[in-house]
Amino acid sequence: MSYDNAKRDSGSVMKTVIQTIHAELIAVLVAVTGSVPRVLTLADGSAFPAGPLELTHRSLQAGVRAWVERQTHHPLGYIEQLYTFADPTRGATVAGDQAERSISISYLGLTREIASGGDTVSWQNIYRYFPWEDRRSDPTLIERTIRAEMGRWVGTSAERAARVNACFGLDGSPWNEDLALSRYELLYEMGLVREAARDGQSNNGEFIPGAMMHADHRRILATALSRLRAKIKYRAIVYELMPESFSLLELQRCVEALAGQRLHKSNFRRLLASQNLLEETAHYAPGVGRPAKLFRFRAALLAERAIAGTRLPIARP
Amino acid sequence: MSYDNAKRDSGSVMKTVIQTIHAELIAVLVAVTGSVPRVLTLADGSAFPAGPLELTHRSLQAGVRAWVERQTHHPLGYIEQLYTFADPTRGATVAGDQAERSISISYLGLTREIASGGDTVSWQNIYRYFPWEDRRSDPTLIERTIRAEMGRWVGTSAERAARVNACFGLDGSPWNEDLALSRYELLYEMGLVREAARDGQSNNGEFIPGAMMHADHRRILATALSRLRAKIKYRAIVYELMPESFSLLELQRCVEALAGQRLHKSNFRRLLASQNLLEETAHYAPGVGRPAKLFRFRAALLAERAIAGTRLPIARP
DNA sequence: GTAATAGTGTCTTTCAGACAGTATGAC
DNA sequence: GTCATACTGTCTGAAAGACACTATTAC
Numbered sequence: 001m002s003y004d005n006a007k008r009d010s011g012s013v014m015k016t017v018i019q020t021i022h023a024e025l026i027a028v029l030v031a032v033t034g035s036v037p038r039v040l041t042l043a044d045g046s047a048f049p050a051g052p053l054e055l056t057h058r059s060l061q062a063g064v065r066a067w068v069e070r071q072t073h074h075p076l077g078y079i080e081q082l083y084t085f086a087d088p089t090r091g092a093t094v095a096g097d098q099a100e101r102s103i104s105i106s107y108l109g110l111t112r113e114i115a116s117g118g119d120t121v122s123w124q125n126i127y128r129y130f131p132w133e134d135r136r137s138d139p140t141l142i143e144r145t146i147r148a149e150m151g152r153w154v155g156t157s158a159e160r161a162a163r164v165n166a167c168f169g170l171d172g173s174p175w176n177e178d179l180a181l182s183r184y185e186l187l188y189e190m191g192l193v194r195e196a197a198r199d200g201q202s203n204n205g206e207f208i209p210g211a212m213m214h215a216d217h218r219r220i221l222a223t224a225l226s227r228l229r230a231k232i233k234y235r236a237i238v239y240e241l242m243p244e245s246f247s248l249l250e251l252q253r254c255v256e257a258l259a260g261q262r263l264h265k266s267n268f269r270r271l272l273a274s275q276n277l278l279e280e281t282a283h284y285a286p287g288v289g290r291p292a293k294l295f296r297f298r299a300a301l302l303a304e305r306a307i308a309g310t311r312l313p314i315a316r317p
Numbered sequence: 318m319s320y321d322n323a324k325r326d327s328g329s330v331m332k333t334v335i336q337t338i339h340a341e342l343i344a345v346l347v348a349v350t351g352s353v354p355r356v357l358t359l360a361d362g363s364a365f366p367a368g369p370l371e372l373t374h375r376s377l378q379a380g381v382r383a384w385v386e387r388q389t390h391h392p393l394g395y396i397e398q399l400y401t402f403a404d405p406t407r408g409a410t411v412a413g414d415q416a417e418r419s420i421s422i423s424y425l426g427l428t429r430e431i432a433s434g435g436d437t438v439s440w441q442n443i444y445r446y447f448p449w450e451d452r453r454s455d456p457t458l459i460e461r462t463i464r465a466e467m468g469r470w471v472g473t474s475a476e477r478a479a480r481v482n483a484c485f486g487l488d489g490s491p492w493n494e495d496l497a498l499s500r501y502e503l504l505y506e507m508g509l510v511r512e513a514a515r516d517g518q519s520n521n522g523e524f525i526p527g528a529m530m531h532a533d534h535r536r537i538l539a540t541a542l543s544r545l546r547a548k549i550k551y552r553a554i555v556y557e558l559m560p561e562s563f564s565l566l567e568l569q570r571c572v573e574a575l576a577g578q579r580l581h582k583s584n585f586r587r588l589l590a591s592q593n594l595l596e597e598t599a600h601y602a603p604g605v606g607r608p609a610k611l612f613r614f615r616a617a618l619l620a621e622r623a624i625a626g627t628r629l630p631i632a633r634p
Numbered sequence: 635g636t637a638a639t640a641g642t643g644t645c646t647t648t649c650a651g652a653c654a655g656t657a658t659g660a661c
Numbered sequence: 662g663t664c665a666t667a668c669t670g671t672c673t674g675a676a677a678g679a680c681a682c683t684a685t686t687a688c
Contacts, residue, residue, distance in 0.1 A: 290684065
């Protein structure tokens with residue numbers, strides 16, 4: 001029996017309803033400029049570049065590139081697939097025998113920031129949407145608000161308390177920057193972000209600061225931030241974000257901006273040295289104080305990428 | 318200006334072609350049985366459970382669950398999204414003013430193996446499709462074949478040589494089990510797997526052993542294997558694969574099966590102990606030699622999951 | 635000289651790799 | 662006792678974390 005027969009045999013009864021599926025491509029473009037991580041947005045910060053998958057697109061990635069360039073006139077470097085959503089709020093609706101369904105395929109891109117192309121096209125600070133994710137200065141500012149609001153939701157449930165503590169690094173749990181998405185989802189579930197009220201979730205408390213976005217775009221941004229923070233630890237993705245040459249401190253500030261945490265200078269440098277990613281240039285950056293030596297990424301880097309990986313306790317023969 | 322207006326302003330000229338998009342859901346279900354990692358297949362091992370996204374599906378995940386249960390009658394536990402493909406070989410075709418396009422959204426699931434449900438439904442050894450990925454016994458067997466065939470493709474290109482060495486752990490580079498997808502893609506590009514010839518890639522050499530699959534299912538399996546191997550290092554996903562209780566060696570064999578490598582016993586145990594995942598049971602497994610103590614996963618594990626994460630050199634204030 | 639920023643040395647603790655050992659069963 | 666498998670102890674070297682130090686500019 002062929003594959004197609006196998007499928008038909010165990011398939012469902014056909015319906016006469018005609019189903020139309022809309023596939024939307026969404027791009028989250030990230031750059032880091034002067035210690036601020038930013039995303040490229042439309043509509044004054046409330047949405048990402050997006051558009052339907054079209055016939056002229058040779059691939060999903062090509063489609064994303066086309067839409068971003070059309071809508072923002074911003075050149076596009078490295079991009080990778082993020083996640084595919086079938087947003088229930090924009091989900092299946094049936095009218096007569098016509099049914100509609102919408103799928104969003106999101107991509108994450110990394111670039112250097114270039115002057116934005118249109119009136120409503122702009123670069124926005126990522127932490128405008130997630131103030132609680134930036135712990136570079138004083139983490140306690142927002143923490144206090146969150147802790148108070150959460151207390152109400154947790155109530156007497158030990159399970160809820162454990163979840164909140166793990167997500168937000170409270171009560172002995174360490175803060176884990178990768179959990180950005182989990183934190184957003186938790187806040188949403190608790191009814192503490194504005195979208196929750198809009199989407200008809202129960203809302204028991206005050207809203208936590210942080211700008212809302214169109215549809216589920218803010219959730220997509222949280223997904224992007226989580227992915228970015230996890231990836232920066234085992235891949236040299238900062239490559240795409242830095243200019244031709246840069247000082248070591250600039251590189252550190254870039255990673256700090258994404259991680260939302262301050263890093264330890266000399267340990268950071270030791271790590272860099274062990275990775276053998278950089279090479280010196282002959283130039284120095286001017287400024288107050290001692291001038292900083294400028295570095296660039298090693299050219300041979302492309303071939304070697306993605307070899308490190310984490311460790312398992314492998315047995316040697 | 319609203320979001321929708323912004324989109325329309327910079328949008329393309331509308332075409333009168335009506336575009337139909339087919340969204341297919343594909344499930345890669347993995348289990349480990351007796352030191353063998355296996356996948357659930359249809360059509361005697363040549364395809365995965367799959368079916369179109371339907372109106373009745375409340376979400377993508379629900380759709381996947383429905384199709385798997387319908388086609389294989391196998392219960393489904395933990396699943397996560399894998400990748401979305403717009404396969405060019407099954408891609409855009411235009412007939413009159415009707416255009417068609419197919420998207421595949423794949424999911425990875427983890428389970429314990431249960432007797433398979435239909436005639437052509439079966440569990441297959443993953444390494445049947447990627448013999449070169451199993452290095453538990455003798456890595457040199459296939460390595461020799463691969464090395465010979467690759468030599469031809471590499472030629473005098475230093476860049477190609479570097480890529481091959483990094484992927485296959487030759488010439489001083491360490492073997493990295495996570496690169497399963499890269500290795501498959503490289504072999505495909507070199508024309509050394511059967512699909513390459515089928516899809517019209519140039520074929521310069523002999524084929525490397527390994528069973529072919531329907532459409533791009535083997536590529537999807539490679540994606541799944543890579544994801545699984547990467548994830549097993551920072552998440553306790555083996556949880557889903559093991560029975561109620563098990564010996565430490567059984568757990569080790571399970572990880573080894575997925576990683577395709579032997580692990581170091583006492584170091585593996587030390588790692589387990591530091592993670593605090595397990596608790597003892599009162600029972601012992603019988604067998605030749607000293608009976609093994611049986612363990613189970615700690616119940617409190619659910620709340621704590623996904624907190625570990627890798628490290629950045631964080632500065633303490 | 636001071637202020638300001640750039641960059642290095644090194645001590646201590648923790649952890650990963652390797653190898654040796656002991657424990658408990660069947661016979 | 663032997664054989665086979667289960668499990669533990671510990672030595673060693675390599676990283677990770679923390680802290681203090683020196684270097685080079687502008688003024």
